[in-house]
Amino acid sequence: MSQQKITKAMLQEYYSDYFDVTPLINIIGLSTFRRREFGFDLGNTFTRNLSFGTPRKLVDYMGNQGVFQAYVGAVYSESPSKQQSIQRLQWESRELVFDIDLDEFDLVRRCDCKGEKTFCEECWTLAQDAMIFLDATMREDFGFEDLVWIFSGRRGVHCWICDDIAKKLDQRQRSAVINYLTLIKEGEKTPHVDMLPKYAKSLKERIFTLLSRSFFLNTAEAELIKLGFKKGDSKKILKRVLTESQFNYKQFIPTYPSIDPLRLAKAIIINRYPRIDRKVTLDTRRLLKIPNSIHGKTGNVCVVINNISNFDPFDVPSIFDKVLSN
Numbered sequence: 001m002s003q004q005k006i007t008k009a010m011l012q013e014y015y016s017d018y019f020d021v022t023p024l025i026n027i028i029g030l031s032t033f034r035r036r037e038f039g040f041d042l043g044n045t046f047t048r049n050l051s052f053g054t055p056r057k058l059v060d061y062m063g064n065q066g067v068f069q070a071y072v073g074a075v076y077s078e079s080p081s082k083q084q085s086i087q088r089l090q091w092e093s094r095e096l097v098f099d100i101d102l103d104e105f106d107l108v109r110r111c112d113c114k115g116e117k118t119f120c121e122e123c124w125t126l127a128q129d130a131m132i133f134l135d136a137t138m139r140e141d142f143g144f145e146d147l148v149w150i151f152s153g154r155r156g157v158h159c160w161i162c163d164d165i166a167k168k169l170d171q172r173q174r175s176a177v178i179n180y181l182t183l184i185k186e187g188e189k190t191p192h193v194d195m196l197p198k199y200a201k202s203l204k205e206r207i208f209t210l211l212s213r214s215f216f217l218n219t220a221e222a223e224l225i226k227l228g229f230k231k232g233d234s235k236k237i238l239k240r241v242l243t244e245s246q247f248n249y250k251q252f253i254p255t256y257p258s259i260d261p262l263r264l265a266k267a268i269i270i271n272r273y274p275r276i277d278r279k280v281t282l283d284t285r286r287l288l289k290i291p292n293s294i295h296g297k298t299g300n301v302c303v304v305i306n307n308i309s310n311f312d313p314f315d316v317p318s319i320f321d322k323v324l325s326n
């Protein structure tokens with residue numbers, strides 16, 4: 001993360017010469033493009049209720065203005081404008097989105113990355129686990145197929161679900177999806193998990209198969225002993241999770257009769273389960289970062305994550321690598 005200052009001239013150069021709008025078009029499509037809302041942080045002011053006739057006009061605007069942050073919102077009955085703000089238009093559709101931000105994990109991050117201090121290699125695995133878990137759940141439990149993951153440029157990721165049926169979900173339906181996914185009680189000092197709901201069978205399977213490997217890799221022996229493991233078990237467990245390609249909990253659990261599987265599942269949930277910002281998913285009019293735009297504070301490009309497991313957030317391009325005028 002560079003400490004250099006990002007200037008308007010650098011942003012003008014980036015959006016005029018290097019910005020590729022294709023990932024945005026792949027997500028939002030062309031057929032409703034002119035009725036899509038856009039919003040921008042222009043450095044000294046924030047503006048929204050904007051729309052553009054073509055992607056070219058959008059890119060030209062971003063280049064001319066040298067926008068500090070660039071956002072895209074929902075599709076409305078007519079093209080949003082200053083005269084016809086989105087409040088006066090009928091909402092039509094918006095991809096189903098999830099926002100995963102590492103500061104939501106502050107209570108379980110063991111490194112010293114907190115809040116604004118972005119992330120390190122250790123705690124990035126929380127974001128990676130969250131993506132792997134959510135991606136599988138959306139495909140297997142909901143049948144969605146068109147998922148795009150975007151690095152937010154600072155310390156999180158966004159998931160865009162672009163299936164037609166997902167775009168039309170209203171707030172109540174989005175709320176039901178979030179409720180299905182929520183296992184950790186919010187608003188408490190110590191994160192808490194109640195009994196796992198009956199419907200959660202597939203979630204429970206995934207908690208073991210997808211999250212337990214990193215749980216054991218990142219949990220100190222003293223914590224495992226509190227869960228009922230014996231001294232010396234942790235070395236054997238580590239060897240096991242590192243050599244098995246997928247963690248087979250149905251074989252694992254009976255090997256440790258002193259373990260209460262539900263208690264173990266709850267510990268894995270507390271430490272490794274995705275934290276999703278509900279507000280972002282529920283607010284269907286909310287603006288979200290445009291793929292390939294620049295994060296105005298870090299200078300990072302909000303790149304598309306093509307492969308969740310191999311994505312390296314320390315290797316994303318930034319405006320400082322791209323432009324000449326810095």
Ligand SMILES: [Zn+2]
Pocket residue numbers: 109111112113118119120121122123124
């Ligand atoms: Zn960290």
